[in-house]
Amino acid sequence: MTTASITDNQGHKILNSSFLTATPFSYGSGHVNPNAAADPGLVYDLTATDYLNFLCSLGYNSSQLASFQTGYNCPSKPQDIKDLNYPSFTISQLIQSVTVSRTVKNVGSAGTYTATVEEPSGIRVKVEPNSLKFGVGEEKKFMVTFHVDTPSSDYVFGSITWSDGTRYVRSPVAVLTSNI
Template sequence: MDNWAVKHHINVYKSPKNCSLEHGQLRWRELLFDNLVCISNVGQAASYLDRDFVNYVVLGNEKHFKGPSLSSGEMPEGKFYPLINAVEAKAVNASDNLAPAAIKSAIMTTANTRDSTMHPILDFTNVEATPFDYGAGQVNPNDAIDPGLVYDTTIDDCLNFLCARGYNNTQLKKFSNKPFVCAKSFAIIDLNYPSISIPKLTIDGPVTINRRVKNVGSPGTYVAHVKVPEGIAVSVEPNTLQFNNVGEEKAFKVVFRHIGQGQHQGYVFGTLIWSDGKHFLRSPIAMKLG
């Protein structure tokens, strides 16, 4: 995301308190719960629009939000700004069958982490930014039209996530009209989300996360590529996925091991990319070393 724009034109509001942050700050740590990070996007939809119009967002509980698509001035508190909506609309127009979670995946996994000069994005102090600053990256609408693969988070995924957080049947009924049986082996980190978060990684043992990807493009073979700091070992099983049909979905797991001797402490970051040579499905990784 362009630092000048962040400093001068975009206020980022955190949920659920809807309190504004200082200009130029992106506090992704505010999205932590139980030390689990959900890395998402802050989009620059205004960069691709030439006019202001009203957007509507409807949540699963039928609660409606209304707000302008962009603002050329200050963004006062108490208003809702679905800036990403225009990019989602572009993705929907290109792929009418994509579910909302798949559209979000397409936007996140095709986002850029380099600026227009192909250098790493900097934070508001001009230090190289991390996923805690830019989320999944700067939105790239043209690539989001054709992501190749998507992480299609289902209702069952979300309900199992709530189960893993300790929600009981009474609480689950607020989110689902149907009876739901929690999966016995589901872990919080297994939510089929386009980013990967490891709340604690120690030298005592590996951590395994599970994901699924769905083909929304042409047939192809995707190979996994992982970039992590020194002292972290990662294996993807399987590391090659073959897709023959649209809608075909395949599972994989990623095993993380801390093999260092204390060179890194706190949060470190990496990237998982699935690529067939044409598409590059990029997932940010955040790990807290203990």
């Protein structure tokens, strides 16, 4: 996901079926880039338990999920859905600001990655820390704060890209503000 391209093979933005510029809701993360995927640099690592915990936060209970993992029990305090360590960010009903956390794992050589943000229209995005120094196999946590400057009646899109100058690890961002 994080190494996909959001342009077509001629370098133009991906279009939807109406020949309009597509959004992440149309193309997901973009066109697969097999060469980049073979050496992504950073990954958002998830286990089966992470997905089960996510299902608990959606309202499923331990007995409904028992067939997936023997002995699994939903946490007493389910995680917030927005904090699933998934390589994209979707925030719906954003009123003022919200902070989410993610963890990335270095699966390449040691190095320093710096975050670049393409802010969705009307949304201020802050990544902390905005630079991560990794050893081989090391994991680092970062926080992203989304703040509404100008509300919108529809989703607005952007991205967060971590790069060490060679690899580019891009995460789509989708935000819907609320009038409440």
